[in-house]
Structure formats: structure tokens, C-alpha cells
Amino acid sequence: MAQIGINGQLISANQDSNEKVVCPGCLRPVVRRAGSIRQPYFAHLRHQSCDSLAEGETSEHLTGKIQLAQWFSQQGATVSIEEPLLKLHQRPDLLINHRLAVEFQCSPISNQRLNERQIGYDGGHYQQLWLLGSPYQKKFQLHLTKIAKFIVFHPCYGACVLFWSVAHQCLEVRFNIGIIPLCPVVSQRKRFKRWHDWRQFWQMTTVSKHFNQGEVSAKTHRHQRQRLQWGLIHYDAQTLRWQAQCYQAKTLLQRLPDWVLGDLVEPPAFIQNELSWRIPLYLWWRAHPTASERQCQFAWTRIVSPQLSWLPNRQLAEKQQRQRLIKLRFQHFFSLNHQKQL
Structure with a gap:
């Protein structure tokens, strides 16, 4: 690209123009070159260097x-x-x-x-x-x-x-x-x-x-269960780990309530699949349905916190932002409505 005059319009080398043009970076004169093989481009005059444009x-x-x-x-x-x-x-x-x-x-x-x-x-x-x-x-x-x-x-x-x-x-x-x-x-x-x-x-x-982000639809939950089934059929390592955790808790992966798979669209925060902590946390809560809030906080610290890897992002690196997102996920996960569905 080049510029017509010092404060003029920018033009592409694909545009054939008779105007005198300069480099928009260093403002030195450039010439248009075009041939039958290479794409048209602007070049500085001989023995002139320019570090302005990459x-x-x-x-x-x-x-x-x-x-x-x-x-x-x-x-x-x-x-x-x-x-x-x-x-x-x-x-x-x-x-x-x-x-x-x-x-x-x-x-x-x-x-x-x-x-x-x-x-x-x-x-x-x-x-x-x-x-x-x-x-x-x-x-x-x-x-x-x-x-x-x-x-x-x-x-x-x-x-x-x-x-x-x-x-x-x-x-x-x-x-x-x-x-x-x-x-x-x-x-x-x-x-x-x-x-x-x-x-x-x-x-x-x-x-x-x-x-506002909404709730997860029934159609999406069906898609999630199809993905879990696919993972079991194809021996996906992550899916098999979740299945083994469910076996140990005397239940099946396919029997997890829909809300465990996620009933709200969440803002991005973590690198790993959130089922990696949602499933074991649900299984703990299922075994302790009358747990107090303090006990739930302890379970979160023991089960979830060691697994969390935050996405690389300046705002997510801020302590206040992390605390806010964790608080929202904790409160929604351990909601009264979810407790009724244990």
C-alpha cells in the first residue's frame, strides 16, 4: 500500500494510479511495480531503506x-x-x-x-x-x-x-x-x-x-449425552475416567442429572473441560446430601481447586476476577434447586 501525498488517501498496489505516492510509514517516495508473474507492489527507490512497515x-x-x-x-x-x-x-x-x-x-x-x-x-x-x-x-x-x-x-x-x-x-x-x-x-x-x-x-x-446468557436447552443436553456415548464407544480416555468415577460411586455416567452436565451457559475461565470437576463434585454431594455450606466449601477446595487451570488472559489473571467467577460457579452448583435433585 502507498499514500497519495503526505496526508493523502491510501491506495493498494492493485490500483493503477498516475499520482505521486509515498510510503505511509517513512513518507519517502515509492514506485509501483507490476509484472506478469508477481503481484503488484510498491517499492522504495534504490538505496533507500525503511523500517516503518513490517x-x-x-x-x-x-x-x-x-x-x-x-x-x-x-x-x-x-x-x-x-x-x-x-x-x-x-x-x-x-x-x-x-x-x-x-x-x-x-x-x-x-x-x-x-x-x-x-x-x-x-x-x-x-x-x-x-x-x-x-x-x-x-x-x-x-x-x-x-x-x-x-x-x-x-x-x-x-x-x-x-x-x-x-x-x-x-x-x-x-x-x-x-x-x-x-x-x-x-x-x-x-x-x-x-x-x-x-x-x-x-x-x-x-x-x-x-x-444475558441463558439456560442450556433440552436439545443441547441430548447432544451432550450423545457425545458421552460416543466417548464410551470409542474408548475416549477422559470419558472412561468419568465412567470409572461413577462406577466407584455406584452409578452410571448416563444417569447423571442434566444440571451436572451444565444448565447455564458459563463465561470462559478454565482450560480443562468443566466436567472434570463437576462430575466428582456431584458424586461427593450425592454421598453427602445434607452437607453444610462450610463442608461444601471444603469439598470445593479439595476436589475442584487442584484441577483448575485458568485460560491465559490479563483479566483472568486478576485475583478479584478469579474470585468473582469461582463464587458464581460455586453458588450456582450448590444451589437449593440442585440439592432437591440429588
Whole structure:
């Protein structure tokens, strides 16, 4: 991509233009090169170097940066592409109004590297917006651990992840992300063509029933039992462990009440399947139906706590956030309604 003049419009190398163009990173002149074999591209003049724009970027990443720059510019924002933040030794994909660092993440990034960048922006008092590309969209349903580090917990919309859709040229929010044991990740989706509309949505503080996560349906429970049956037939190691635990308690895996498999869509918190602690905890409670709250807390500490592995996420690393999520799960699991079904 290149820029027409110093403050001009960004254009792609696929666009044939006679305008004089410059590199949006270093503002030095570039020329368009196109041939019969290689895709069109912009190149710096001979003997000129530029460290502003990253090498080896994917087509989606380059296109997304162009779209985002134009998207913000059209709405009156000041946009800088890959402007070096010298004090931080960082260079965001876009810098909006000199304060908002926008990163369009299409390639894998380690938890450590992500944390370093986020801490760097925080230290420089920059707001930050992480938008994911299509590679993370494809993984969304199958690999929660791949997107967990980008999850933002919103007071109204629960667990959220932000995407930039190159195909639709809009910002997409996946919100109320929830998990149900043995089922794909569930979420709601909303797209925004304008930055102002997204800001209004994101700044909402009143919880609407439309955005609350609901109860697990009977159809979903049937799907869960089919998955358990499949695991038994195919000798799945995890399913066999659960079956053995049930045998020891003189019951069968297929006889577990629906609520043990999960009767609410829960926000993501743990790496492992939550049945790994729900089943043994239920079996303990089944053997001690009159247990006091103190005894239930002790059972939680003994059975559940040693198994918990938290998803890699900045907010989930906070003690207060962990305590809140554990409290919600504990209270719901040991509810009076569940006790009646023992």
C-alpha cells in the first residue's frame, strides 16, 4: 500500500494510479511495480531503506490496515500508520488521534509477547484496541485457548472478542461468549460500519435481557449425552475416567442429572473441560446430601481447586476476577434447586 501525498488517501498496489505516492510509514517516495508473474507492489527507490512497515505481512493484514486507516479517517480521526513510539520501542499498526493504538492481529502471537505489548501501551498511557483477523475467526469455534488472551470481559456483554472483517469492511464484536461442556463455543455477534456506533454500544452500562446468557436447552443436553456415548464407544480416555468415577460411586455416567452436565451457559475461565470437576463434585454431594455450606466449601477446595487451570488472559489473571467467577460457579452448583435433585 502507498499514500497519495503526505496526508493523502491510501491506495493498494492493485490500483493503477498516475499520482505521486509515498510510503505511509517513512513518507519517502515509492514506485509501483507490476509484472506478469508477481503481484503488484510498491517499492522504495534504490538505496533507500525503511523500517516503518513490517516485512512478510499477509495480504489480509495489509488490506485490513488500509481499510482501518480509511475507516477512521472518514470519521474525522487523525491516523498514523505504524508510527514508532520511541519511548516504548513499539510500533502499533495504527495510531488514532495520537492516543489510541490499534493492532490488527492476523498471525500467531505468544502470550508473553502480547503481555509485553499491552503493558508497554499501558505504561505509555495509550488506549489500545486489538482486532483479530480471519485466522482467529476460523479457530473461534474449535480452539478457545487461541483467542482467550484477546478476550475482554465487559460489564454488560460478558466475554467479548473484537474482529475486523476485511470482507465486510466493518468491526465485528463477538460477545456473551460462553461455554457448555462437550459443546462448541457459543456467542452473539454484531457488526458495526461506523466507529461512533460501536462506541455507543461499548459504553452501554445498563444490562439488557437480550444480552444475558441463558439456560442450556433440552436439545443441547441430548447432544451432550450423545457425545458421552460416543466417548464410551470409542474408548475416549477422559470419558472412561468419568465412567470409572461413577462406577466407584455406584452409578452410571448416563444417569447423571442434566444440571451436572451444565444448565447455564458459563463465561470462559478454565482450560480443562468443566466436567472434570463437576462430575466428582456431584458424586461427593450425592454421598453427602445434607452437607453444610462450610463442608461444601471444603469439598470445593479439595476436589475442584487442584484441577483448575485458568485460560491465559490479563483479566483472568486478576485475583478479584478469579474470585468473582469461582463464587458464581460455586453458588450456582450448590444451589437449593440442585440439592432437591440429588
